[in-house]
Amino acid sequence: MAQAGSHSAAGQMTGYLYQCELALLELAERSWDDATIEVRMELLDDIEFLDPETHTPLELLQSKHREAAGPLSETGKDFWRSVASWIDALKTLADPLAATMPLLRLVSTQVAPTDTFFHLLRSGPDRDVRKALTRMEEIAADTNGPGGTAKDRALFLALAPERRYQLVNAMIVHDGAPVMSDLNLSLAKELGITPSGHAQAALDAIKGWWYRMAVELLERKNPQRMRASVSAQELACMRDEVLHRYAEKDLPITESLRNLTETEIAGYEGRLVVSQMRWIDLPDVEIAMHLRSYHYARAQRSAWLRTFKITSERLEEYEQELHYEWERTFRRHTRRLRDHTSGTERQDVGQQVLDDTMDKVADKPARRGSTTAAWIGHGTIHSLADQVDTMRPDRALGWHPDYTDLCKQREEQDQ
Incomplete structure (x- = not known):
């Protein structure tokens, strides 16, 4: 010194x-x-x-x-x-x-x-x-x-x-x-x-x-x-x-959560986010509901970034917080599965992972000290489920207990 x-x-x-x-x-x-x-x-x-x-x-x-x-x-x-x-x-x-x-x-x-x-x-x-x-x-x-x-x-x-x-x-x-x-x-x-x-x-x-x-x-x-x-x-x-953050003010919500049209829903067909939900045998009506959150949450996050209401660094932290909630939920529901567990049972477990994760992320604020609409968290977690086949393994998540194997099979089929 x-x-x-x-x-x-x-x-x-x-x-x-x-x-x-x-x-x-x-x-x-x-x-x-x-x-x-x-x-x-x-x-x-x-x-x-x-x-x-x-x-x-x-x-x-x-x-x-x-x-x-x-x-x-x-x-x-x-x-x-x-x-x-x-x-x-x-x-x-x-x-x-x-x-x-x-x-x-x-x-x-x-x-x-x-x-x-x-x-x-x-x-x-x-x-x-x-x-x-x-x-x-x-x-x-x-x-x-x-x-x-x-x-x-x-x-x-x-x-x-x-x-x-x-x-x-x-x-x-x-x-x-x-x-x-x-x-x-x-x-x-x-x-x-x-x-x-x-x-x-x-x-x-x-x-x-x-x-x-x-x-x-x-x-x-x-x-x-x-x-x-x-x-x-x-x-x-x-x-x-x-x-x-210190004044405890909320981020503005500029997107209205209307139902997606059939054309808008069809535009997501073939996307990983949809495949993730089909692997757990989710009904089409529920897939449409989740896609609505995904669609408008993505638009809202883009609007916040575009109008400088939030930093990209904070959104990154927000995604990490949501990912943590998913991981805790996923581990809790899948730790007792065995190789002989049937496909139907695995799909049921996947639906439980999805439902419980949605409950957990609903209350996570995009800005600390504020309140964020539940569909922002729901849609943001789906955006992470849509990115499993990217080069971000630390952000990988899915609903089916075997989602990693299913993603690899999907990639091989697309090649």
């Missing part, structure tokens, strides 16, 4: 964590006005906000965290390294001289003194790009300036005059940002978490989700585990899900 002192990396680690949580804070702020905006990290800059259609940067953000705030220094490494980083990042854009140059933001916990170019580059009535540029050029050209920033300052001066102006014109200094220890208050406010007994639990739930997203955003070695970006809409969906 690292010891506190000259070799401690605590400040650097805090800076990384701050960058991650600042990205969440910035995305939360944008989610109220533009849910389509997307964020990514550590590609062109610390944090980037993207155009959802072109996936090109609208904003490049450098985050600088100093626990002991103090003033921003015009000759400091934090700023000039940011300038060099922006110059390098802009070289990768297709048309760096285009009018749609991304915004370049420096977010720092330090404060911009009034007599510095930092103050001139803040948003507001005192902003003066020309004066800021002149002062920056003076600082950059000073041969007595710190050696640690000499290369970065030289890189800035090497730009053509019009390019320097364009670069500085795109800069925004956001000083006095909250330090890491105060960030939770800002996050709770922007996420709409009101003070209550569950406020910290709600914030922890959202931050836990966000850190998982951050790991995927930073993944570089395994493309299958990497996320290109996270949208404000995804965050808004998770925020609503968490807040509804």
Whole structure:
């Protein structure tokens, strides 16, 4: 374990964590006005906000965290390294001289003194790009300036005059940002978490989700585990899900549970979900009843995902919970079967598994702390019964005691 002192990396680690949580804070702020905006990290800059259609940067953000705030220094490494980083990042854009140059933001916990170019580059009535540029050029050209920033300052001066102006014109200094220890208050406010007994639990739930997203955003070695970006809409969906969970609000039901037409029922003929019910000799009228739940539950889940009422992660958990109830029921009814048990008896056991499973899953909520219509659980468990022949053995389920063998026979016949 690292010891506190000259070799401690605590400040650097805090800076990384701050960058991650600042990205969440910035995305939360944008989610109220533009849910389509997307964020990514550590590609062109610390944090980037993207155009959802072109996936090109609208904003490049450098985050600088100093626990002991103090003033921003015009000759400091934090700023000039940011300038060099922006110059390098802009070289990768297709048309760096285009009018749609991304915004370049420096977010720092330090404060911009009034007599510095930092103050001139803040948003507001005192902003003066020309004066800021002149002062920056003076600082950059000073041969007595710190050696640690000499290369970065030289890189800035090497730009053509019009390019320097364009670069500085795109800069925004956001000083006095909250330090890491105060960030939770800002996050709770922007996420709409009101003070209550569950406020910290709600914030922890959202931050836990966000850190998982951050790991995927930073993944570089395994493309299958990497996320290109996270949208404000995804965050808004998770925020609503968490807040509804603690407020005990139900998911909206937008599908009406009407009887299926004969044509709609016929459309399911040949599907595994129907075969599963025929293997236990279920009457056609009951098959039609179960297909109705299957049909509308599938449509309702799609609507929730499409309108960002629930996350795919929560639906995955919901399916796991239903699968657990089926497994307990299946094991209880089939553990005493023997090889000589007749086919009719096995079908009877399968019907008991189906009926008892439906009773068990009826009360399982799709969103924790809420109430979900029983047919959502019924239809969702049938959707799992329709997927036994996929590559998800952990989700395999069926009603007949020998459903695995029957599924294999079905696959062989289809080949």
